[in-house]
Amino acid sequence: MHPEKQTHDFEPKIIAFVCTWCTYAGADLAGTSRMQYPANVRVLKFPCTGRIDPVFILKAFQQGADGVLVSGCHPGDCHYIAGNFHARRRFAAFRKLLEFVGVDLNRLQFSWVSAAEGGKWVEVVTDLTEKVRAMGPMTEFKELAMEEQWSGAINTPELKEAYSQI
Amino acid sequence: MTEPIDTSIYSAVTAAIQTEAQRILAAGLVTAIVGYAASRRNGSTQPIIVTDAAAAEKLIFTPASVNNLALYLTKAKKEIPKKGKIGIVVKGCDLKAIVGLMGEAQLKRNDLYLIGVPCAGVLASTVQPSTALTADTIASKCTECDARLPSDCDYVPNVQLPTQPQLAGKYAVEIARLEALTPAERWAYWKEQFAKCIKCYACRQVCPFCFCEQCLCDRNKPQMVDTTPRPAGNTAWHIVRAMHLAGRCAGCAECERVCPMDIPLNLLNRKMAKELKELYDYEAGFEVNDKGPLTTYTDKDDQSFIK
Numbered sequence: 001m002h003p004e005k006q007t008h009d010f011e012p013k014i015i016a017f018v019c020t021w022c023t024y025a026g027a028d029l030a031g032t033s034r035m036q037y038p039a040n041v042r043v044l045k046f047p048c049t050g051r052i053d054p055v056f057i058l059k060a061f062q063q064g065a066d067g068v069l070v071s072g073c074h075p076g077d078c079h080y081i082a083g084n085f086h087a088r089r090r091f092a093a094f095r096k097l098l099e100f101v102g103v104d105l106n107r108l109q110f111s112w113v114s115a116a117e118g119g120k121w122v123e124v125v126t127d128l129t130e131k132v133r134a135m136g137p138m139t140e141f142k143e144l145a146m147e148e149q150w151s152g153a154i155n156t157p158e159l160k161e162a163y164s165q166i
Numbered sequence: 167m168t169e170p171i172d173t174s175i176y177s178a179v180t181a182a183i184q185t186e187a188q189r190i191l192a193a194g195l196v197t198a199i200v201g202y203a204a205s206r207r208n209g210s211t212q213p214i215i216v217t218d219a220a221a222a223e224k225l226i227f228t229p230a231s232v233n234n235l236a237l238y239l240t241k242a243k244k245e246i247p248k249k250g251k252i253g254i255v256v257k258g259c260d261l262k263a264i265v266g267l268m269g270e271a272q273l274k275r276n277d278l279y280l281i282g283v284p285c286a287g288v289l290a291s292t293v294q295p296s297t298a299l300t301a302d303t304i305a306s307k308c309t310e311c312d313a314r315l316p317s318d319c320d321y322v323p324n325v326q327l328p329t330q331p332q333l334a335g336k337y338a339v340e341i342a343r344l345e346a347l348t349p350a351e352r353w354a355y356w357k358e359q360f361a362k363c364i365k366c367y368a369c370r371q372v373c374p375f376c377f378c379e380q381c382l383c384d385r386n387k388p389q390m391v392d393t394t395p396r397p398a399g400n401t402a403w404h405i406v407r408a409m410h411l412a413g414r415c416a417g418c419a420e421c422e423r424v425c426p427m428d429i430p431l432n433l434l435n436r437k438m439a440k441e442l443k444e445l446y447d448y449e450a451g452f453e454v455n456d457k458g459p460l461t462t463y464t465d466k467d468d469q470s471f472i473k
Binding site for chain 1: 391
């Protein structure tokens with residue numbers, strides 16, 4: 001009945017921020033339809049994609065996520081009329097910012113999954129999991145979080161002088 | 167190459183500001199004027215609030231008039247209606263900040279008396295205030311300024327702006343350099359820059375748009391951004407700061423000027439401004455808009471990045 005379970009060297013942690021009206025219901029549909037998808041994904045339910053603050057994504061990466069998925073209603077289907085339109089603009093801008101700071105955007109996926117698209121949910125989650133698995137663990141933010149103290153380089157004359165006087 | 171920049175108009179501008187300030191204070195049109203006055207260090211200026219017509223002669227404008235005075239309106243904005251109109255001396259970049267604040271309903275045009283300054287540029291924060299203004303000592307923001315002459319002010323001194331030498335836009339060059347790097351190289355660059363941060367929050371205190379009474383980054387239930395000056399919290403703070411200013415920043419570069427650790431903060435803001443211009447054709451300007459690019463939407467926004 002179940003496909004043979006594969007074992008991997010690396011199981012990525014995927015955090016999915018989903019809207020309660022569409023994608024959460026879509027994921028629920030995938031479950032009740034007995035569709036199989038990777039157990040790497042941790043689903044966090046929000047009222048709307050408009051509620052998903054970019055800082056949540058940063059926090060997820062800092063706390064050890066290897067990939068992040070943000071998913072909500074298709075444009076025009078928002079329960080709150082325009083939440084996903086605002087989210088679309090905000091995340092378009094946020095992606096550009098992360099890219100400029102040097103984050104690999106392949107770890108960050110956005111999607112529209114409606115309540116009827118259990119199959120699409122499975123596809124999106126599987127694709128992202130496999131993509132992130134191939135990329136290996138996300139180390140950048142975790143390394144930062146491991147550093148316990150101020151770590152700036154003392155490389156200017158002013159700083160060197162101030163440091164020598166301590 | 168130290169091409170000098172003509173700032174001879176500033177003496178005429180100073181005289182005109184003093185005359186106008188005296189007139190409007192004496193006539194009771196305003197109760198106070200926020201402007202620049204000479205400070206103790208040779209050539210430097212500091213913000214001053216003048217409430218008496220006799221003290222109007224203290225007001226000056228020099229290449230060292232670097233502050234964005236719009237800041238004093240946001241922190242004091244609750245007092246304005248009680249006290250009457252406030253006059254303020256603004257450069258073009260400062261006026262953009264005031265316009266942005268009006269768009270966000272933080273200020274009312276009727277509460278302000280704007281004294282616009284035709285500006286040939288101000289000094290960079292890294293040089294002594296008595297230095298002559300040249301292509302090398304000019305502030306980075308002035309190399310790509312498109313707002314030398316403020317518009318829609320109540321009063322603008324009638325002087326002719328001298329023609330400027332063509333300057334290479336310092337931010338544009340630096341953004342292009344970083345964009346050409348690989349993500350890993352960019353991460354290394356910003357990691358080094360953010361590691362310097364000591365979380366003094368001077369960038370936040372000086373920003374006219376950081377007017378929230380409680381900042382997200384000061385909250386600890388839930389704590390979204392680590393408050394200690396450790397690398398994780400520093401990186402998160404600077405990303406959140408850039409994101410919260412995206413589509414609002416007027417590009418006055420005060421954050422970068424006040425940063426004691428010389429982090430190129432305005433680079434992030436300029437990058438976001440550039441992206442928002444490309445994506446939604448929005449630019450900070452002299453026109454009051456109720457909605458910024460991230461508080462509005464259209465049905466046809468780009469969604470090529472969404473599955």
